[in-house]
Amino acid sequence: MVEFTKLSKHTGVEVxxxxxxxxxxxxxxxxxxxLFVENCVILFRSQTLTQEQLVRATGFFGEVANxxxxxxxxxxxxxxxxxQVMLITNIREDGxxxxxxxxxxxxxxxxxxxNERPHKATMLYSIEIPTWGGNTVFSNLYAAYNxxxxxxxxxxxxxxxxxAFNYGARFKGDPEAMKTRKQAIHxxxxxxxxxxxxxxxxxxxMTQQLIGLPDDESEAVLERVFDFIEREEFCYEHAWRxxxxxxxxxxxxxxxxxxxPADQIRLMWRTTLVGAPVKVAEPA
Ligand SMILES: [Fe+2]
Numbered sequence: 001m002v003e004f005t006k007l008s009k010h011t012g013v014e015v016x017x018x019x020x021x022x023x024x025x026x027x028x029x030x031x032x033x034x035l036f037v038e039n040c041v042i043l044f045r046s047q048t049l050t051q052e053q054l055v056r057a058t059g060f061f062g063e064v065a066n067x068x069x070x071x072x073x074x075x076x077x078x079x080x081x082x083x084q085v086m087l088i089t090n091i092r093e094d095g096x097x098x099x100x101x102x103x104x105x106x107x108x109x110x111x112x113x114x115n116e117r118p119h120k121a122t123m124l125y126s127i128e129i130p131t132w133g134g135n136t137v138f139s140n141l142y143a144a145y146n147x148x149x150x151x152x153x154x155x156x157x158x159x160x161x162x163x164a165f166n167y168g169a170r171f172k173g174d175p176e177a178m179k180t181r182k183q184a185i186h187x188x189x190x191x192x193x194x195x196x197x198x199x200x201x202x203x204x205x206m207t208q209q210l211i212g213l214p215d216d217e218s219e220a221v222l223e224r225v226f227d228f229i230e231r232e233e234f235c236y237e238h239a240w241r242x243x244x245x246x247x248x249x250x251x252x253x254x255x256x257x258x259x260x261p262a263d264q265i266r267l268m269w270r271t272t273l274v275g276a277p278v279k280v281a282e283p284a
Contacts, residue, residue: 002031010140011236011253012041020047020057020245029060036061036121037194040140040253041236044245049125051082054245054269058084058123061247062273065119068112073167073180075099086270088124090262099267106170106257108139108230109205110250111272114165114182119272123247126240128267133260136246137237138253141199144229145189148200152228155210155221156188158283161202162209170257172205185211191279192251198281199252200229229254250275 003016013035018024024032036042049057058064067086071079077098078087087099112118124136145153162185169177188210190201202210204226210218237258238246248255260266 002028002035004035006039007041007043007238008236010143010234011039011138012043012238013039014043014045018044020044020049020060021053024060033061036247037192037249037252040142041138041238041246041248043238045241046243047125047245048243049245051085051269054123054125054271055082055084057245058247058271058273061123062120065272065274067270068115068119068272069167070180073178081269084271086272087267088270089265089267091265091267104170104257104262105259107172107203107205108137108226108254108256109165109203110201110254112250112275113163113186113201113203113206114184116184117277118184118186118250118275120251120275121247121249121273123245123271123273125269125271126242126244126267127269128265129240129242130260130264130266133258134266135237135239135258136255137235137258138248138255139229139231139234140253141201141229141234142192142195142197142252143234144231145198145200147234148225148228152221152224153189155213156200156202156225157281159188159213160185160211161188161207162211163202163206164208165206169205183208186278187280189281190251191281192249193276193279195252197252200225201251201278202226203254204230230256 164183
């Protein structure tokens with residue numbers, strides 16, 4: 001039996017007594033996977049991992065993906081990591097960030113929703129953290145789907161949405177983002193292929209347009225949806241400690257990053273799981 005505590009009403013569980021360096025029995029791995037897909041976020045505190053061990057632990061939950069950014073858009077330091085590990089840090093050398101997504105606040109988003117086949121999940125392992133700030137906030141979009149007012153939900157049911165992202169953008173129109181842009185069309189409500197449950201599948205950072213609605217209506221609906229799905233009642237806010245390993249489900253949750261001091265170091269390793277094609281939800 002895996003021991004755990006819930007981190008908030010809807011989102012997140014913290015697992016106790018698991019060292020991710022260990023060989024875990026398949027029954028334990030199955031239990032961890034179940035806790036993960038049901039709660040959107042799973043947390044392991046006080047871990048000590050090499051990159052190889054992090055990649056192996058990620059593999060308990062599925063097939064580990066390689067970092068998706070094209071090689072010519074990666075920094076020299078990034079190229080020295082294992083191919084599965086993305087460097088997330090504000091460390092700069094000669095004034096240039098050595099990792100992706102350097103500083104500051106970042107709007108709510110699904111990782112990789114701008115790709116045809118978005119990664120299922122993302123794992124972060126914290127190595128160095130600032131004295132304050134940099135929390136990650138997660139919202140459970142099964143719960144947001146279930147509790148959304150019917151008139152608003154009906155605007156999303158059976159509809160597709162255009163999602164786009166400029167590498168490095170922290171908010172829409174970020175002037176520091178790269179010009180390289182990637183986009184993909186996905187259902188605004190999706191089905192999670194493991195739980196069979198429906199979840200909202202749009203977000204403030206990356207969703208540009210509800211297809212088939214006039215621009216002004218699309219914008220007004222999306223604004224209402226974003227405000228609703230980001231409500232505190234659906235969220236868990238994670239205050240990072242050194243050694244935290246946290247895995248979140250990009251099929252059923254969004255996340256945002258709070259601001260943190262630019263003159264303090266924040267360093268994390270990120271891994272992801274290969275995804276399946278996005279499953280369209282039949283209108284209710
Ligand atoms: Fe993210």
